[in-house]
Amino acid sequence: xxxxxxxxxxxxxxxxxxxxxxxxxxxxxxxxxxxxxxxxxxxxxxxxxxxxxxxxxxxxxxxxxxxxxxxxxxxxxxxxxxxxxxxxxxxxxxxxxxxxxxxxxxxxxxxxxxxxxxxxxxxxxxxxxxxxxxxxxxxxxxxxxxxxxxxxxxxxxxxxxxxxxxxxxxxxxxxxxxxxxxxxxxxxxxxxxxxxxxxxxxxxx
Amino acid sequence: xxxxxxxxxxxxxxxxxxxxxxxxxxxxxxxxxxxxxxxxxxxxxxxxxxxxxxxxxxxxxxxxxxxxxxxxxxxxxxxxxxxxxxxxxxxxxxxxxxxxxxxxxxxxxxxxxxxxxxxxxxxxxxxxxxxxxxxxxxxxxxxxxxxxxxxxxxxxxxxxxxxxxxxxxxxxxxxxxxxxxxxxxxxxxxxxxxxxxxxxxxxxxxxxxxxxxxxxxxxxxxxxxxxxxxxxxxxxxxxxxxxxxxxxxxxxxxxxx
Numbered sequence: 001x002x003x004x005x006x007x008x009x010x011x012x013x014x015x016x017x018x019x020x021x022x023x024x025x026x027x028x029x030x031x032x033x034x035x036x037x038x039x040x041x042x043x044x045x046x047x048x049x050x051x052x053x054x055x056x057x058x059x060x061x062x063x064x065x066x067x068x069x070x071x072x073x074x075x076x077x078x079x080x081x082x083x084x085x086x087x088x089x090x091x092x093x094x095x096x097x098x099x100x101x102x103x104x105x106x107x108x109x110x111x112x113x114x115x116x117x118x119x120x121x122x123x124x125x126x127x128x129x130x131x132x133x134x135x136x137x138x139x140x141x142x143x144x145x146x147x148x149x150x151x152x153x154x155x156x157x158x159x160x161x162x163x164x165x166x167x168x169x170x171x172x173x174x175x176x177x178x179x180x181x182x183x184x185x186x187x188x189x190x191x192x193x194x195x196x197x198x199x200x201x202x203x204x205x
Numbered sequence: 206x207x208x209x210x211x212x213x214x215x216x217x218x219x220x221x222x223x224x225x226x227x228x229x230x231x232x233x234x235x236x237x238x239x240x241x242x243x244x245x246x247x248x249x250x251x252x253x254x255x256x257x258x259x260x261x262x263x264x265x266x267x268x269x270x271x272x273x274x275x276x277x278x279x280x281x282x283x284x285x286x287x288x289x290x291x292x293x294x295x296x297x298x299x300x301x302x303x304x305x306x307x308x309x310x311x312x313x314x315x316x317x318x319x320x321x322x323x324x325x326x327x328x329x330x331x332x333x334x335x336x337x338x339x340x341x342x343x344x345x346x347x348x349x350x351x352x353x354x355x356x357x358x359x360x361x362x363x364x365x366x367x368x369x370x371x372x373x374x375x376x377x378x379x380x381x382x383x384x385x386x387x388x389x390x391x392x393x394x395x396x397x398x399x400x401x402x403x404x405x406x407x408x409x410x411x412x413x414x415x416x417x418x419x420x421x422x423x424x425x426x427x428x429x430x431x432x433x434x435x436x437x438x439x440x441x442x443x444x445x446x447x448x449x450x451x452x453x454x455x456x457x458x459x460x461x462x
Contacts, residue, residue, distance in 0.1 A: 044352060
């Protein structure tokens with residue numbers, strides 16, 4: 001049993017245990033560096049008819065971006081493994097993110113879009129939050145696996161083949177990045193709209 | 206982006222990508238400039254420990270660590286995937302840090318492959334002698350450090366057989382290649398001994414054209430394109446890492462696939 005389930009009064013309840021907060025902020029830094037350097041790498045051989053602005057791409061040139069990307073990947077992956085392992089082992093994922101009912105998601109999404117969705121109780125996620133948090137964890141797993149299949153298409157060729165080959169894996173990696181950037185836009189906007197949620201991720205309650 | 210220039214038989218999109226984006230930015234010492242605007246390192250800018258040079262030093266150390274990690278991942282027996290003739294990219298892209306018309310034009314009659322370092326027989330090899338070596342063929346995917354890839358067809362001699370033939374010390378750590386235009390490249394011995402690592406004299410069953418590295422390219426389907434030197438004029442078996450053209454500028458040394 002963790003602190004959050006045995007707390008009786010919401011006022012002193014720990015919303016986010018320290019391992020969640022630590023891994024959240026390590027991940028936040030790592031993912032920003034991975035995205036920024038990834039944009040620079042993308043620019044070296046764009047998949048679509050656009051490039052990312054030099055001002056938001058990290059690393060200054062391709063070699064610099066690759067140095068960043070393949071250094072911070074260790075932080076992202078090790079932190080990610082710790083987070084997912086603890087999330088499963090402590091039951092936090094099951095408790096916080098499940099079950100997800102499509103009817104609730106639709107109802108909560110409608111309420112959210114008309115600004116009628118309350119955020120009174122930070123202990124419980126609404127159905128939209130559940131879908132987005134579970135979804136971004138899956139995107140995280142997808143971006144790591146597609147990244148591995150681009151980095152090592154010979155040594156991990158079975159994984160690369162699973163993605164439909166090297167060239168397709170590049171698109172999967174890009175789409176997963178786009179989904180994460182989309183999530184981040186909503187996530188950061190709402191953290192600013194509901195400041196106590198930001199406080200909870202820093203101070204724990 | 207530089208002005209696009211059309212060269213017959215060459216995919217101009219790929220060529221220009223190579224020329225423009227692989228070239229080092231004159232201001233590349235400002236390694237962190239992009240980071241600050243991204244906001245990713247806002248938390249770190251308060252302290253002076255992360256200036257451009259320090260960050261680059263730390264990143265290069267991690268890159269050396271990644272060389273070791275990749276060497277550990279490298280399998281001496283696992284083969285790169287091969288493809289049917291129909292998958293070959295035509296025209297196969299020319300790629301280098303210079304335009305195709307600046308590519309070295311090596312005189313095949315005067316050519317001699319110089320052999321140096323830890324080998325018993327350092328006799329230089331003429332092209333006729335090299336062409337007489339047993340020929341193998343592969344259709345594999347060339348993957349550029351920029352991300353694009355193209356499937357090509359190469360024929361030539363197995364490098365590990367050649368190393369045995371000249372009495373090379375295969376317990377040495379590296380093989381260093383020198384190219385006609387001054388390009389250099391060092392590879393690890395396990396990769397040199399990989400069964401698909403090839404001294405290529407032909408592309409698509411025709412003598413290598415100038416664009417693809419006449420007279421000899423080292424085709425290594427387990428490494429990124431820039432670790433596949435063209436216009437090779439000398440090789441040295443050595444225990445000293447002599448680095449390479451791109452590696453010395455910050456690209457990862459091992460660059461395995």
